[in-house]
Amino acid sequence: MSRKKTFFALLLLVLLVSPLALADDYEEEDEYQARYIPLAVLGVAMIAIGVVYYSLTKRKLIITHETSSEWGFKLKMENPYMTVIGPVSPMTVHHFFTITGTVLALIHFSSCNNYTGTAGATGLGMAIVLILLNSTGFIGRHLNRKIISEANGGDMETTKKYVEIYEKWKKVHIMLTVIFVVLLIAHINAVG
Template sequence: MKRALVFLLLIILMAPLVLADGDGEENEYEAGYTSLAVAGVAMIAVGVVYYSLTKRKLVVVHKKSSEWGFEIRPEHPYMTIFGPVYPITIHHVLTITGTALVFIHFFSCANYGGLTGGTGLAMGIVLVLLNLNGFIGRYIHGKVLLAAKKHDRKMAKRFVGILGHWKKVHIALAVLFAILLAIHLATSD
């Protein structure tokens, strides 16, 4: 609940920026705050890449520690990052904040016509679905942990299966977002 309130507060604080977008744009198809959208997409990308790399321990290993730090080594894995939060929390913070920044750009557009506007609208919808799907995934993962804590194999097996299906949907939405972003960038001026 606290995270939802923080997200809502962030949106409320950024709303005046969208409403004050009176920089004299002549074209109703152009959206303002492009730099915020770029920063938001970059935050989303960093959150996804960091979580993917630490989850698979391909290049980066994340170790829980009371302080932030990192260590680079020539052997595999090449980097160890120390921090007080888990990689999934970093993923959530970066992707939710990035989404909020992208929506400032999204809401500053007056018309979603044409290929650029249509892909922008579709990206907005996919981002909402991705974030909702992420919260659902966190809930399912919590159920898996609860079942493991209770030593309930049947419940754990059921929720692990559900988590597998959830993961496919989450990845498909992320790929769809990336494709829409590529089309949006290719068609914008």
């Protein structure tokens, strides 16, 4: 999928889902209670699916990916146990699930009227970290493409430079993921 198509697909998703947050006139008794909890749960679940799927296929643990024009899967008794067949890469699946999940979770976070207290502060923190995670994800995808492009072009010196930058980027991206999980646990504990 081209960058232009990806942008328009994301824009369409935001335009379809954002009226939910804008149209809600329900006055709540508790100003700390955010709305659209099911959207947040679905969003976090989608993010988790995107991360787990990509991690497992990247390391070829349990799941491998095979590129084909049609969708399908194969099961086998030895490791890796499943091969997913499809026209999109595991990275594209990862981006689709994490970006869509982020949009759904942000609708929930934006419906809160008060970000004080543990629940509000952790919710706001998660929203900020999700935006940073998605931003760094786009940077990582760009770096990945540059590495492949330079390697295919035969410029090993530039490829090495991009690989070094990518390794530093990966540490930041993983650190943000850990921060998000810690905030999520704290948030669930505070609202539960």
